[in-house]
Amino acid sequence: MVYMQNSGLGNAMNPLLSLAARQVCGVPMLLLVGWRGEPEGAADEPQHQRQGAVTLALLQACGLRHALLEHEASRCWAQLDEAVQQAKYLGEPVALLVRRGLFSSSFGDGCVRAAGLAGGLAREQALEACIDALPSDAVTVTTTGMAARELFEIRARRGMDHALDFLAVGGMGHAAAIAFAIAQARPRRCVVCLDGDGAMLMHMGALSHCAQAANLLHVVINNGAHDSVGGQPTAAAALELGRFASAAGYAHVASVGEAAELRGVLGELLQRRGSSFIEVRCVKGSRADLGRPRIPPRINKERFMSAIGAAGVHQEAP
Numbered sequence: 001m002v003y004m005q006n007s008g009l010g011n012a013m014n015p016l017l018s019l020a021a022r023q024v025c026g027v028p029m030l031l032l033v034g035w036r037g038e039p040e041g042a043a044d045e046p047q048h049q050r051q052g053a054v055t056l057a058l059l060q061a062c063g064l065r066h067a068l069l070e071h072e073a074s075r076c077w078a079q080l081d082e083a084v085q086q087a088k089y090l091g092e093p094v095a096l097l098v099r100r101g102l103f104s105s106s107f108g109d110g111c112v113r114a115a116g117l118a119g120g121l122a123r124e125q126a127l128e129a130c131i132d133a134l135p136s137d138a139v140t141v142t143t144t145g146m147a148a149r150e151l152f153e154i155r156a157r158r159g160m161d162h163a164l165d166f167l168a169v170g171g172m173g174h175a176a177a178i179a180f181a182i183a184q185a186r187p188r189r190c191v192v193c194l195d196g197d198g199a200m201l202m203h204m205g206a207l208s209h210c211a212q213a214a215n216l217l218h219v220v221i222n223n224g225a226h227d228s229v230g231g232q233p234t235a236a237a238a239l240e241l242g243r244f245a246s247a248a249g250y251a252h253v254a255s256v257g258e259a260a261e262l263r264g265v266l267g268e269l270l271q272r273r274g275s276s277f278i279e280v281r282c283v284k285g286s287r288a289d290l291g292r293p294r295i296p297p298r299i300n301k302e303r304f305m306s307a308i309g310a311a312g313v314h315q316e317a318p
Helices: 006-020 046-061 073-090 102-107 123-133 146-157 175-185 197-202 206-210 241-248 259-269 297-307
Strands: 002-005 029-034 065-068 093-098 139-142 165-167 191-196 216-222 252-256 276-281
Touching: 002 006, 006 029, 006 046, 006 093, 029 073, 046 065, 046 093, 065 073, 073 093, 123 146, 123 191, 123 216, 123 259, 139 146, 139 175, 146 165, 146 191, 165 297, 175 191, 175 197, 175 206, 175 216, 191 197, 197 216, 206 216, 206 241, 216 241, 241 252, 241 276, 252 259, 259 276
Parallel strands: 002 029, 029 093, 065 093, 139 165, 139 191, 191 216, 216 276, 252 276
Antiparallel strands: none
């Protein structure tokens, strides 16, 4: 069984169609897909609303058998049994969509939370330290999830402008590639990627490109968990991410675990020429009252493009 949010379907389509399909290798599997942004469900972020609106059509277009899990527990178990039998008999993936709140209402909250990394530094504290040390004209690209939300709130709390922050609210794992492209296009600007351990591991191929950008500073917040989607553990809790960065070719590599240490390392690396990579080891979790960015993603993109001098801001036809 493969468990994912429906946002993950986009990443999964290539192996599902090119490898697991009955017409190729015929690999039976069960896809348990959380349906965020369901048209009949609660309001959600723009990226999830868009993904949710096309989830059924995407499964249908790809010829994936699918069903919507029902809230009544006995019926739900029957659906699971049926899906497993279909996958085995037909030799192909079968998807089961899960609506918001299904497991808590039908089965109770029996989830086991990941422990994450030990220590005292919180992600928001690490982001505060980054803002303290970075020059005011630094361009930042922030990964999806809690990090983007926290950065927005820190800026708002300090009365700072958001124009030089691109918040990659969707497209998990792609912030580093976006930052690299900006660094290439604006070689005289300091470009900073504020990344997460799960996102970095998801698209590690970007490291070899980022390492070639002399004006790129790659900060990876490593809390050993996919913190924004339930706290599931990542392999990064037991890894030294700096070794990957060194192997990829970054000119400068560091690992820190305290805010003061992070400020000091940032100050030092900003004086050096060449790509830099900093692993910041943090605990998981965020404030219960953490808000969401109040600027729509499209407006964020247009303000960001204007701030870095990018021409041709896209305008949709009415």
